[in-house]
Amino acid sequence: MRKGGTARMVWLVIALVMLGGLIVASYLAPEFLTRPDLAHRNAGPLVVPPFGTDSMGIPLMEYALQGAKVVAIPSVLSGLLVSFLAILAGLARCMGFRWIDNALAMFQELVGALPRLVVILVVAVAMPRDYRSLLPIGLTWAFLAAPAAMDEAAATAGRLGGAAFVEALRAHGFNAFRIYLYHITWLNLRSVIVRQGAEVIMQVVFLEISLSYLALAQQLPALTHSDSVNSWASLLYDGYTWLVAGERMRHAMLLGILLVAMTALMAQAFRMAARER
């Protein structure tokens, strides 16, 4: 195995296990929370395993699973969208489309000129209350993040030699499929597209937590999910009551922070697994 290959494999396994865990959790999520059980309110993880309960005696596990359901598919699709657009930009540079630089510059100036959250809020205001979901918000975030990813992928492809690199590979007798998908995308653009995609997955999850927390803090309906579903922000909000009012909800805060840390670790694991040799 090449130098560093084992470490990359370990990171890849960590990343895939965490991503798989997120997706499986989203499928295991209950449609509605169980009935309150006041006999077990604010119970710690040892009393009601694995994570304890909230102030109504509802297991925090259900909140964690529902939160995974809110973020899993939209964040993964957003990451895939960014990766796809980055691949297109890299391939366009290798095909020698020079106009792509000017088009990308214009796209980047217009799309990237506004603070992202302002654009997200404008999208959110357009969503009818009954159809609120993270998906349009996540895809908009991905669209806003795409110019930077496309720019980096195009620059990486440019450093390869662009059209001259493709011509050299053609001279070796390789077919277009092998040149564009294997040599350019897999061997050379992989680190950029995986890192950018993983970062967007993480950003969309954090965005959801932020937006849901802000809505919870003002006791208003969330922008990213229906009222019957709970976000991971609920755990942080319960944790905040522990910090401020001394409610016995430390375990909620710890679980919320653990989920945030696991999301960040997943993105880092993808980045490390796909880093350049």
Next chain:
Amino acid sequence: MRWWIRPFVRTIAALLLPLIVPFVITMILWALPGDPVEIVCPPQICTGGAHLAKLRRLDHGPWFFYHHWVWDAFHLNFGTSWRVVQGFPVSGLMAEAIPATTILVLFAMVPVLLGSAVAAVGWAPKRTDPILQTLGLIPAVILALIFAAWVTITYGALSNEGWPGTLRLILGALTLGVTDSALSGAVIGTRSVFDAEIKQRYIGIAILRGETVLANALPNVLPALVGQVRGRLLHLMSGAVVVEVVLGISGLGSLLWEGTLKQDFGVVLAAAWAFAMLSSVLLLIQAAVEVGTAMYIRRSPAVPA
């Protein structure tokens, strides 16, 4: 790519932004299910919809609304709030909100600019990068809620005036300046720009002539650095929405957030337009720096053989 294309594109984008943003929001308002008048005045709970529609210029279609709104906005008249503070002039709400956001973002720029300066002079060793990157992974909302809890416990939940209010601003700025990769991005981004430039042959010649690296590299990296600073300012303005709401700072971000949740298009239009104007100014500054640097380089005397 010719040197003038990027500043030209930036200038065009700067001129278009304040027109495009209200246009898009106006289109959204008309694209929503139902009549825009029903958003202002739902028929189940409100009478006098026709009068309100006339008052808010919603009765003659989107184009009529848009061009009157833009004309008024350039005269700093944003109409009245639809829901946040119903009937109150939005310009009044903006006048209260903009100073807080300006101070917050300016304070937040302090660690970011310091990080950039330290990286530019080479005082930020690469071995600190993992620490900065780990710090940058913390979402703003987490640090902000910890700070909010601390201020609330120490000074009370409604402590928004005097020293507690200033403390909220300082802690908000610290949150913005450190989390979400703001500081790590500034340090690593600036260093990578300088590292790439220092590899150029002219820098080696300058060192042999006894000149400093910074003085030679700076004019050439200035447009890239200004671009990075613009990106970081936009990033901070974006994060300001979260930080302001969590820490209870009455700024433009929290006004926009409240307007979004309550579907107050009067407030959303004005706040988004204000952000668009700020973005336009930043774009024009970057374009001016790029043109100025290009002119300076072209006017420099040729080195005698």
